[in-house]
Amino acid sequence: MEEESLNRYLTRLNGGEASGLQALAEEARAEGIPIMQPEALAVLLLCIRMKRPNTILEIGTAIGYSAIQMALASGRGARVVTVERDPILAGRARDNVARFNLQDAVEVIEGDALEAVEAVRVHGPYDFIVIDAGKGHYKEFFTTYAAGLVRGGVVFCDNVLFRRHVLNPEAAPKRIRRLAAKMDAFNRWLARQPGFDTMFLSVGDGVSISIRK
Numbered sequence: 557m558e559e560e561s562l563n564r565y566l567t568r569l570n571g572g573e574a575s576g577l578q579a580l581a582e583e584a585r586a587e588g589i590p591i592m593q594p595e596a597l598a599v600l601l602l603c604i605r606m607k608r609p610n611t612i613l614e615i616g617t618a619i620g621y622s623a624i625q626m627a628l629a630s631g632r633g634a635r636v637v638t639v640e641r642d643p644i645l646a647g648r649a650r651d652n653v654a655r656f657n658l659q660d661a662v663e664v665i666e667g668d669a670l671e672a673v674e675a676v677r678v679h680g681p682y683d684f685i686v687i688d689a690g691k692g693h694y695k696e697f698f699t700t701y702a703a704g705l706v707r708g709g710v711v712f713c714d715n716v717l718f719r720r721h722v723l724n725p726e727a728a729p730k731r732i733r734r735l736a737a738k739m740d741a742f743n744r745w746l747a748r749q750p751g752f753d754t755m756f757l758s759v760g761d762g763v764s765i766s767i768r769k
């Protein structure tokens with residue numbers, strides 16, 4: 557509760573949300589569709605404003621909330637390609653993109669990001685990648701797409717603290733223990749990648765920001 561008012565306070569200070577975006581976030585939350593937490597999103601949008609990427613790849617669209625936010629943060633200057641494996645969510649994301657009149661800026665690809673590799677690469681090369689999908693597959697997403705990233709390009713991963721279960725995966729509830737261990741292993745692996753400078757931040761559910769050397 558306290559966290560919600562803090563989020564609202566920060567969102568207001570950060571300039572509020574474009575009309576319609578708050579309704580989209582509320583729609584997602586009401587249906588239990590996970591979307592990026594406000595602080596993590598604020599850091600992501602800040603990175604986009606600083607980096608000014610031309611082509612952004614997002615893995616994990618849901619209903620298009622963060623993709624629309626990124627397209628707007630780039631001043632419609634970036635092309636956002638976003639991949640969603642759930643056909644119903646991909647359809648809803650396309651409708652939402654059209655509602656914001658962003659059809660020229662956002663391309664929703666329906667498919668599993670680990671299978672639709674060619675369909676995704678056709679729109680590259682990418683200079684910014686956002687990973688916000690199946691928590692057990694971050695290493696595969698990273699290795700599949702980050703190799704094609706331009707020098708100086710950025711990979712932003714959300715949920716890397718996995719509700720803090722990465723601190724002690726063994727103590728996590730049994731049904732998510734394996735996922736917590738995988739996320740912990742991904743973080744340790746990512747921290748050691750010599751081709752990237754990576755920082756891990758405790759904002760939202762934890763984010764990592766890697767810059768290709």
Ligand SMILES: C[S@@+](CC[C@H](N)C(=O)[O-])C[C@H]1O[C@@H](n2cnc3c(N)ncnc32)[C@H](O)[C@@H]1O
Pocket residue numbers: 590591592615616617618619620621622623639640641642645667668669670688689690693
């Ligand atoms: C956390 S939600 C994305 C939220 C979105 N980035 C936002 O903040 O508005 C994760 C989404 O990734 C999708 N997903 C999971 N694994 C995937 C995969 N292998 N390929 C494509 N999409 C995937 C899920 O169906 C889900 O809609």
